[in-house]
Amino acid sequence: MEEGVINYKTSEEIALMREAAQVVSRTLGMLAREIRVGAIPLHLDRMAEDYIRAEGAEPAFKGMYGFPNTLCLSRNAQVVHGIPDQQPLREGDILSVDCGARLHGFYGDHAYTFAVGEVALPVARLLQVTRECLYKGIEQMVVGNRIGDVSYAIQEHAERHGYGVVRELVGHGLGKSLHEKPEVPNYGRKGSGPILKEGLVLAIEPMINMGRRQVRTLADKWTVVTADGLPSAHFEHDVAIVNGKPEILSTFAYVEEALGIKSDNHGTSI
Ligand code: MG
Ligand code: MG
Numbered sequence: 001m002e003e004g005v006i007n008y009k010t011s012e013e014i015a016l017m018r019e020a021a022q023v024v025s026r027t028l029g030m031l032a033r034e035i036r037v038g039a040i041p042l043h044l045d046r047m048a049e050d051y052i053r054a055e056g057a058e059p060a061f062k063g064m065y066g067f068p069n070t071l072c073l074s075r076n077a078q079v080v081h082g083i084p085d086q087q088p089l090r091e092g093d094i095l096s097v098d099c100g101a102r103l104h105g106f107y108g109d110h111a112y113t114f115a116v117g118e119v120a121l122p123v124a125r126l127l128q129v130t131r132e133c134l135y136k137g138i139e140q141m142v143v144g145n146r147i148g149d150v151s152y153a154i155q156e157h158a159e160r161h162g163y164g165v166v167r168e169l170v171g172h173g174l175g176k177s178l179h180e181k182p183e184v185p186n187y188g189r190k191g192s193g194p195i196l197k198e199g200l201v202l203a204i205e206p207m208i209n210m211g212r213r214q215v216r217t218l219a220d221k222w223t224v225v226t227a228d229g230l231p232s233a234h235f236e237h238d239v240a241i242v243n244g245k246p247e248i249l250s251t252f253a254y255v256e257e258a259l260g261i262k263s264d265n266h267g268t269s270i
Contacts, residue, residue, distance in 0.1 A: 006173060006181045008199035013106070014240045014249070017175070017201060020108035021238040021249035023057045023101040028112050029254020031071075031097055035114045038088045041073045041095075045084035052101045060100025060107050060178055067222065072098040072111075079166055079207050079215055079224040079232040091117040094127065096234040100178060107178045109203045110250040111236035123231055126163065126210045130233035133157045133186070133206040137171075138239050141204075141246035145196045151188030154206045158186075164213030166232070169224065171205045174238055198241055201249070205236035 059070035074082035171184030211230035
């Protein structure tokens with residue numbers, strides 16, 4: 001893969017990428033049934049690895065840049081890249097589950113933030129708004145727009161609610177590599193950045209903090225946490241531009257089914 005070049009995908013490649021994304025979607029759906037008070041993050045990680053391998057795919061994150069596990073499990077003030085541990089989940093926690101799988105040579109990379117039991121109302125609101133940010137960004141993925149239009153839509157929606165938009169970590173192109181060009185910041189100016197063309201596939205992934213946007217990395221060199229200790233949420237979809245418009249390759253439908261949530265029509269496609 002040539003550095004710095006955007007790899008536009010054919011419809012055949014996008015079909016394969018949907019299969020990879022859907023392995024991750026089903027993994028998140030399986031996990032949705034296991035995430036509860038008392039669940040052990042490291043056990044969730046093992047279940048996810050077994051599930052992905054049983055689907056004939058490989059965990060994408062394990063060993064990538066030296067990451068030790070299948071899932072990034074980031075709890076409460078952890079933003080992303082949390083390492084699964086043995087601390088049982090507690091009532092009122094939120095748990096961001098970021099999962100990647102490789103199938104037919106292509107990557108899926110998809111995330112959902114779960115509430116553990118009942119969460120405080122302001123935390124539930126953070127989850128809802130972060131999810132909305134994801135779809136606001138996806139709506140901008142039309143031919144002729146620019147990356148900055150996606151970025152701006154996410155930032156505007158988050159900041160309108162008083163939340164902080166993480167800047168140190170960004171979304172990205174996706175394909176035969178987990179991280180391809182272009183970068184997709186969750187903040188930016190309308191009309192700026194690379195133009196969006198047919199066959200572009202992006203992982204769009206707002207990371208939104210309840211408080212200030214600043215983050216720091218823990219001594220484990222992986223776990224990113226909010227500087228102010230307030231919670232952070234993360235939702236991610238894999239999205240292709242097909243016939244000029246966004247087509248979501250991943251889906252929250254399995255998660256929603258497991259949680260008994262009625263889809264808000266933002267689960268599968270727009
Ligand atoms: Mg991810
Ligand atoms: Mg990603």
